Amino acid sequence: MISRNFLAYGDTLFTPSESFIVRGYRGFDALTPVYAGHDVRGPGPAGADVLALGALHGVTGEAGFKQFGILSARLKDEIARRKPVLIHASFGKSGTYALPIARQLGLPLVVTYYGGDATKHSNTRDSLLRVYNRRRAALWREAALILPCSDFLWRELAAKGCPEDKMIVHHNTADAEQFQPGEKQKIILFAGRWTHKKGIDTLIAALARLGPALDGWRVRLLGDGELKAPLIAELAAAGIVAELPGWIPADEMPRHFAEAMIVCVPSKRAPSGDAEGMPLVCIEAMLSGCALAATRHAGIPECVRDGETGYLVEENDTDALADRLSRMISDKDATREMGRKGRALALSDFNLARQSRKLQDHLLGVARAAGTLAKNDR
Numbered sequence: 001m002i003s004r005n006f007l008a009y010g011d012t013l014f015t016p017s018e019s020f021i022v023r024g025y026r027g028f029d030a031l032t033p034v035y036a037g038h039d040v041r042g043p044g045p046a047g048a049d050v051l052a053l054g055a056l057h058g059v060t061g062e063a064g065f066k067q068f069g070i071l072s073a074r075l076k077d078e079i080a081r082r083k084p085v086l087i088h089a090s091f092g093k094s095g096t097y098a099l100p101i102a103r104q105l106g107l108p109l110v111v112t113y114y115g116g117d118a119t120k121h122s123n124t125r126d127s128l129l130r131v132y133n134r135r136r137a138a139l140w141r142e143a144a145l146i147l148p149c150s151d152f153l154w155r156e157l158a159a160k161g162c163p164e165d166k167m168i169v170h171h172n173t174a175d176a177e178q179f180q181p182g183e184k185q186k187i188i189l190f191a192g193r194w195t196h197k198k199g200i201d202t203l204i205a206a207l208a209r210l211g212p213a214l215d216g217w218r219v220r221l222l223g224d225g226e227l228k229a230p231l232i233a234e235l236a237a238a239g240i241v242a243e244l245p246g247w248i249p250a251d252e253m254p255r256h257f258a259e260a261m262i263v264c265v266p267s268k269r270a271p272s273g274d275a276e277g278m279p280l281v282c283i284e285a286m287l288s289g290c291a292l293a294a295t296r297h298a299g300i301p302e303c304v305r306d307g308e309t310g311y312l313v314e315e316n317d318t319d320a321l322a323d324r325l326s327r328m329i330s331d332k333d334a335t336r337e338m339g340r341k342g343r344a345l346a347l348s349d350f351n352l353a354r355q356s357r358k359l360q361d362h363l364l365g366v367a368r369a370a371g372t373l374a375k376n377d378r
Helices: 016-023 061-068 073-080 092-105 131-142 151-159 200-214 228-237 250-259 280-287 318-330 332-349 352-370 372-376
Strands: 004-009 031-037 049-052 087-090 109-113 145-148 187-191 218-222 242-246 262-265 291-295 310-313
Touching: 004 092, 004 352, 016 250, 031 352, 061 092, 073 092, 087 092, 092 109, 092 131, 109 131, 109 352, 145 151, 145 352, 187 200, 187 250, 200 218, 200 228, 200 318, 250 280, 262 280, 262 318, 280 291, 280 332, 291 318, 291 332, 310 318, 318 332, 352 372
Parallel strands: 004 031, 004 087, 031 049, 087 109, 109 145, 187 218, 187 262, 218 242, 262 291, 291 310
Antiparallel strands: none
């Protein structure tokens, strides 16, 4: 099978916390990504074609490209010689940067939204000062397809005026070969940034209510962030001894999920409006056979089944979260069964190979409708 190139646009490329972008292309056999962006933050896939745009701009530089959509002749030539059949942009802001490329090279544009790019007040208000805000309406009007990663984001975008007939929900997923159950221990795990959106403050308040019920259990809180210092003080005041290893490299995360019995995902909408799309930590935990103690936030209810693969409580409901954790701690057999059911659900509904093929099908459909696949043959 002949594979066609497409431009995989992200203003920042290969950020460690955004490995899901590259992973989403893993099952492609008819399309090959040419990665394009300005800020390359890590190594790309072996053998990948990476187009660092910074050196390709003319006299107006990066600012001319981003602010005014000016494409130098050299930039056009570098893209054109790769004969891309479409552009797939990850995150709304990258979509608006890619829009002038799509216009000037006659390529269809697909944009995936992941969370804050659709929910933050800074992204949803009208503003002439930010490129995304002033091009947002044009992006939604001219893009061939928009892929929110959850039903929740679909609703958020529709409420702001994104055309409903242009949107298809495409869920994120994780690698089942990488995330697998291990020898389960009595560990309650949190993995994420210590920020308002991640709800780490709600979790710590709930743990403080459990008191002696935590005896025999280990509390492991991964990550760093702006709330860490004051919340560590709350842990100490409540007499909770927690493991605090800080930021963990991505390749070490499967081990933590493998041995944890309970994973907490108490996410909530931040004061900035920032919300999750569908937290990958939920899928990674489910694939690892962990039971979830989570909130009814964003796309979480789309992957966690209350009472079956874990428990769901309302955002900020400390008492309810403490109650569900108490149930899970006191009935380890039921908690293990939740973990087993969660893995089965993740393997069925959030299968990496299947989701990657779906994404390729979406992109191929757009290219066929635009006629760019035929042009690529010339």
